[in-house]
Amino acid sequence: xxxxxxxxxxxxxxxxxxxxxxxxxxxxxxxxxxxxxxxxxxxxxxxxxxxxxxxxxxxxxxxxxxxxxxxxxxxxxxxxxxxxxxxxxxxxxxxxxxxxxxxxxxxxxxxxxxxxxxxx
Amino acid sequence: xxxxxxxxxxxxxxxxxxxxxxxxxxxxxxxxxxxxxxxxxxxxxxxxxxxxxxxxxxxxxxxxxxxxxxxxxxxxxxxxxxxxxxxxxxxxxxxxxxxxxxxxxxxxxxxxxxxxxxxxxxxxxxxxxx
Numbered sequence: 001x002x003x004x005x006x007x008x009x010x011x012x013x014x015x016x017x018x019x020x021x022x023x024x025x026x027x028x029x030x031x032x033x034x035x036x037x038x039x040x041x042x043x044x045x046x047x048x049x050x051x052x053x054x055x056x057x058x059x060x061x062x063x064x065x066x067x068x069x070x071x072x073x074x075x076x077x078x079x080x081x082x083x084x085x086x087x088x089x090x091x092x093x094x095x096x097x098x099x100x101x102x103x104x105x106x107x108x109x110x111x112x113x114x115x116x117x118x119x120x
Numbered sequence: 121x122x123x124x125x126x127x128x129x130x131x132x133x134x135x136x137x138x139x140x141x142x143x144x145x146x147x148x149x150x151x152x153x154x155x156x157x158x159x160x161x162x163x164x165x166x167x168x169x170x171x172x173x174x175x176x177x178x179x180x181x182x183x184x185x186x187x188x189x190x191x192x193x194x195x196x197x198x199x200x201x202x203x204x205x206x207x208x209x210x211x212x213x214x215x216x217x218x219x220x221x222x223x224x225x226x227x228x229x230x231x232x233x234x235x236x237x238x239x240x241x242x243x244x245x246x247x248x249x250x
Contacts, residue, residue, distance in 0.1 A: 004240060019129070019249065022161055029232045033240065116245050 007114035013044040038077035125238030128163035132180035140248035
């Protein structure tokens, strides 16, 4: 069967809820089932990509480490909303992982091209 | 006719869970098919049999169960989410030496692979988030 094109969007800030963690679990499981997966950070979700996150006393795991290791699992399509990073005055140098910036039009196209979209 | 998989992330107290059930009922009424219901994260509380709601509140887990059994629908509860929240079937209760099991009949415990299988085999996958 032809692999499905799956787009997972994370819009929530890290550590606010467990949904971003669930999103990564779904992403890795879908990749293990040889589906074509891409990950897109929008809005507050771009904060996941920040380097040097300090999770001490949160009781949660450093999610940026999981994201920077996604390449090992054949998840190579990692994107973020360009304007979201700019709107909080962050430069790409602050990111733990050099994901690809997408314009709103490119995001619309990637949603259009996906067979399934998960929106967290 | 299209095949649907619904993923429920919301506990019974959340409007999202009751919307998911209404949606599922509307799907069947419209002639569509449900390939699978997948209960994930707090959604696993919909499969708990130990809930006693106040008399003037509806029992949403009981409504889910009735719907699943009436239409013989595949209803999967994520094992990691369930164990973490204390929802166990008889086998898990025995494995972890717990005093009781509380998974409603009609639901089964399985892994996240069942969500991805649902995604592969459905025309639409709809997420119900809290």
